Amino acid sequence: xxxxxxxxxxxxxxxxxxxxxxxxxxxxxxxxxxxxxxxxxxxxxxxxxxxxxxxxxxxxxxxxxxxxxxxxxxxxxxxxxxxxxxxxxxxxxxxxxxxxxxxxxxxxxxxxxxxxxxxxxxxxxxxxxxxxxxxxxxxxxxxxxxxxxxxxxxxxxxxxxxxxxxxxxxxxxxxxxxxxxxxxxxxxxxxxxxxxxxxxxxxxxxxxxxxxxxxxxxxxxxxxxxxxxxxxxxxxxxxxxxxxxxxxxxxxxxxxxxxxxxxxxxxxxxxxxxxxxxxxxxxxxxxxxxxxxxxxxxxxxxxxxxxxxxxxxxxxxxxxxxxxxxxxxxxxxxxxxxxxxxxxxxxxxxxxxxxxxxxxxxxxxxxxxxxxxxxxxxxxxxxxxxxxxxxxxxxxxxxxxxxx
Numbered sequence: 515x516x517x518x519x520x521x522x523x524x525x526x527x528x529x530x531x532x533x534x535x536x537x538x539x540x541x542x543x544x545x546x547x548x549x550x551x552x553x554x555x556x557x558x559x560x561x562x563x564x565x566x567x568x569x570x571x572x573x574x575x576x577x578x579x580x581x582x583x584x585x586x587x588x589x590x591x592x593x594x595x596x597x598x599x600x601x602x603x604x605x606x607x608x609x610x611x612x613x614x615x616x617x618x619x620x621x622x623x624x625x626x627x628x629x630x631x632x633x634x635x636x637x638x639x640x641x642x643x644x645x646x647x648x649x650x651x652x653x654x655x656x657x658x659x660x661x662x663x664x665x666x667x668x669x670x671x672x673x674x675x676x677x678x679x680x681x682x683x684x685x686x687x688x689x690x691x692x693x694x695x696x697x698x699x700x701x702x703x704x705x706x707x708x709x710x711x712x713x714x715x716x717x718x719x720x721x722x723x724x725x726x727x728x729x730x731x732x733x734x735x736x737x738x739x740x741x742x743x744x745x746x747x748x749x750x751x752x753x754x755x756x757x758x759x760x761x762x763x764x765x766x767x768x769x770x771x772x773x774x775x776x777x778x779x780x781x782x783x784x785x786x787x788x789x790x791x792x793x794x795x796x797x798x799x800x801x802x803x804x805x806x807x808x809x810x811x812x813x814x815x816x817x818x819x820x821x822x823x824x825x826x827x828x829x830x831x832x833x834x835x836x837x838x839x840x841x842x843x844x845x846x847x848x849x850x851x852x853x854x855x856x857x858x859x860x861x862x863x864x865x866x867x868x869x870x871x872x873x874x875x876x877x878x879x880x881x882x883x884x885x886x887x888x889x890x891x892x893x894x895x896x897x898x899x900x901x902x903x904x905x906x907x908x909x910x911x912x913x914x915x916x917x918x
Contacts, residue, residue: 523832533805537798538841541896544794545845545888546852548787552884553853554862555783557877559776565704566772568644571765572614572733573742574749576600579759581730589619590686593728600758601732609736609745612640616731617720621683621713623663624671628713630681632720632727641735642701650675650699657716660698664709673697681713685725693723705771787884791891799899802834806903813907814916823908830904834896842892853878 527534567573578592585592594600597615604613617632635653642652653662661679673679675697682692695715703709721727736745742764750762766772813826856862861875 520832520836522829523836526829526833527837530805530809533801533808534837536801537805537837537896538844540794540797540801541838541841541892542845542848544790544891545842546849547790548884548888548891549845549849550852550878551783551786551790552881552887553878554876555779556881556884557879558779560879561876562704562772562775565644566769567735567739567765569642569703570705570708571768572641572735573739573765574734574746575763575765575768576732576734577730577761577763579761582761585618585730589730590726590728593730594732594760595758597729597732604732604734611735611737612637614638614641614733614735615729616733617717617728618730619683619724621681621723623679623681623713626671628667629711630683630720630723631712631714632717633714635716638714641733644703646702646704648699648701650697652699652701653714653716657698658718659695660716661695661719662699662701662714663697663712664702665700666702666706666709667711667713668697668700670710675700681723683723687725691723691725693719695719707771787887791895794891795895795899798896802896802900803903806830806900806907810907811916814912817912818916827904827908830900831897834900835893838892838896842888845888845892
């Protein structure tokens, strides 16, 4: 649109302000719905992703070659050799925030099967920053004879903070061993499967129980999650060149639950977007049709004075697009304000989804997909809504229009 086209369209909308405000209001409400629903889903997906990365996986996981295939049958068959050297090499990379070594094996906690993780407490604390609940003090460097588990597992074992739990396991030499540790902290994540099984102890306690401190995994946390596949490929080549035989996985390759949740809820998200778009279309179409019908004599007068039909159609389209832009701006301002209020109030309390341990608070997060859909809705729907009534009006004769 040229400047004078915009001016004419704006004056025409101002002259019919009652219908204009009705159209703008319908578009504004639609944009608010799209942005807020999109922000809700965006935060839900982001929160689930971050909870898995910052409680279990990190961005990349480095295993010894063959470990993932045999870890359930013989967890001590493979280990990362010279893991201290490898960790030092990784943490010299400025893009890497922390590289956390882990030893993993099956054990019994008060007679119940669990997966025991032996960790470096300081590095693990840097990685494990996304949890739903926390009681007690987390593991710290120098701690011995203590453990950390989820409230869900503690309830299943009948334990609470400062209770003693007996850990039993089979050493690599097939000898049975047991130690006692104190429950020092209860920290819950979003993943029920993880919370029901994992007990975390300092690497010194893992050594006391199993007689070995071999490292089975190094969880690598980057400062951002960009280009993880490319980073995995580059890191794999670097380690091969330096003699390490490793198996590197990206977090989402192991988080099958995350992919299932995103795929499942994306279907609902698309349905909601489609329903909102359809509602906005019909409301806008009905309001614009009424507005155009009230202006039939105006159009007949313009045609009688020599204005071409395509010029009038272009003017109607300009008005529709300008209305959409105004509605988009108003919707963006209103939805941003509502989102700020919701976030400042502490989010929206939501019940636990399937596979999660507890209820969560959902905030509104900017969604590129919702923004793009809102832009398309604001610009395309008003233009489509006026096409049919404009075509019907322009198909009539000048006499019919003037006599209406």
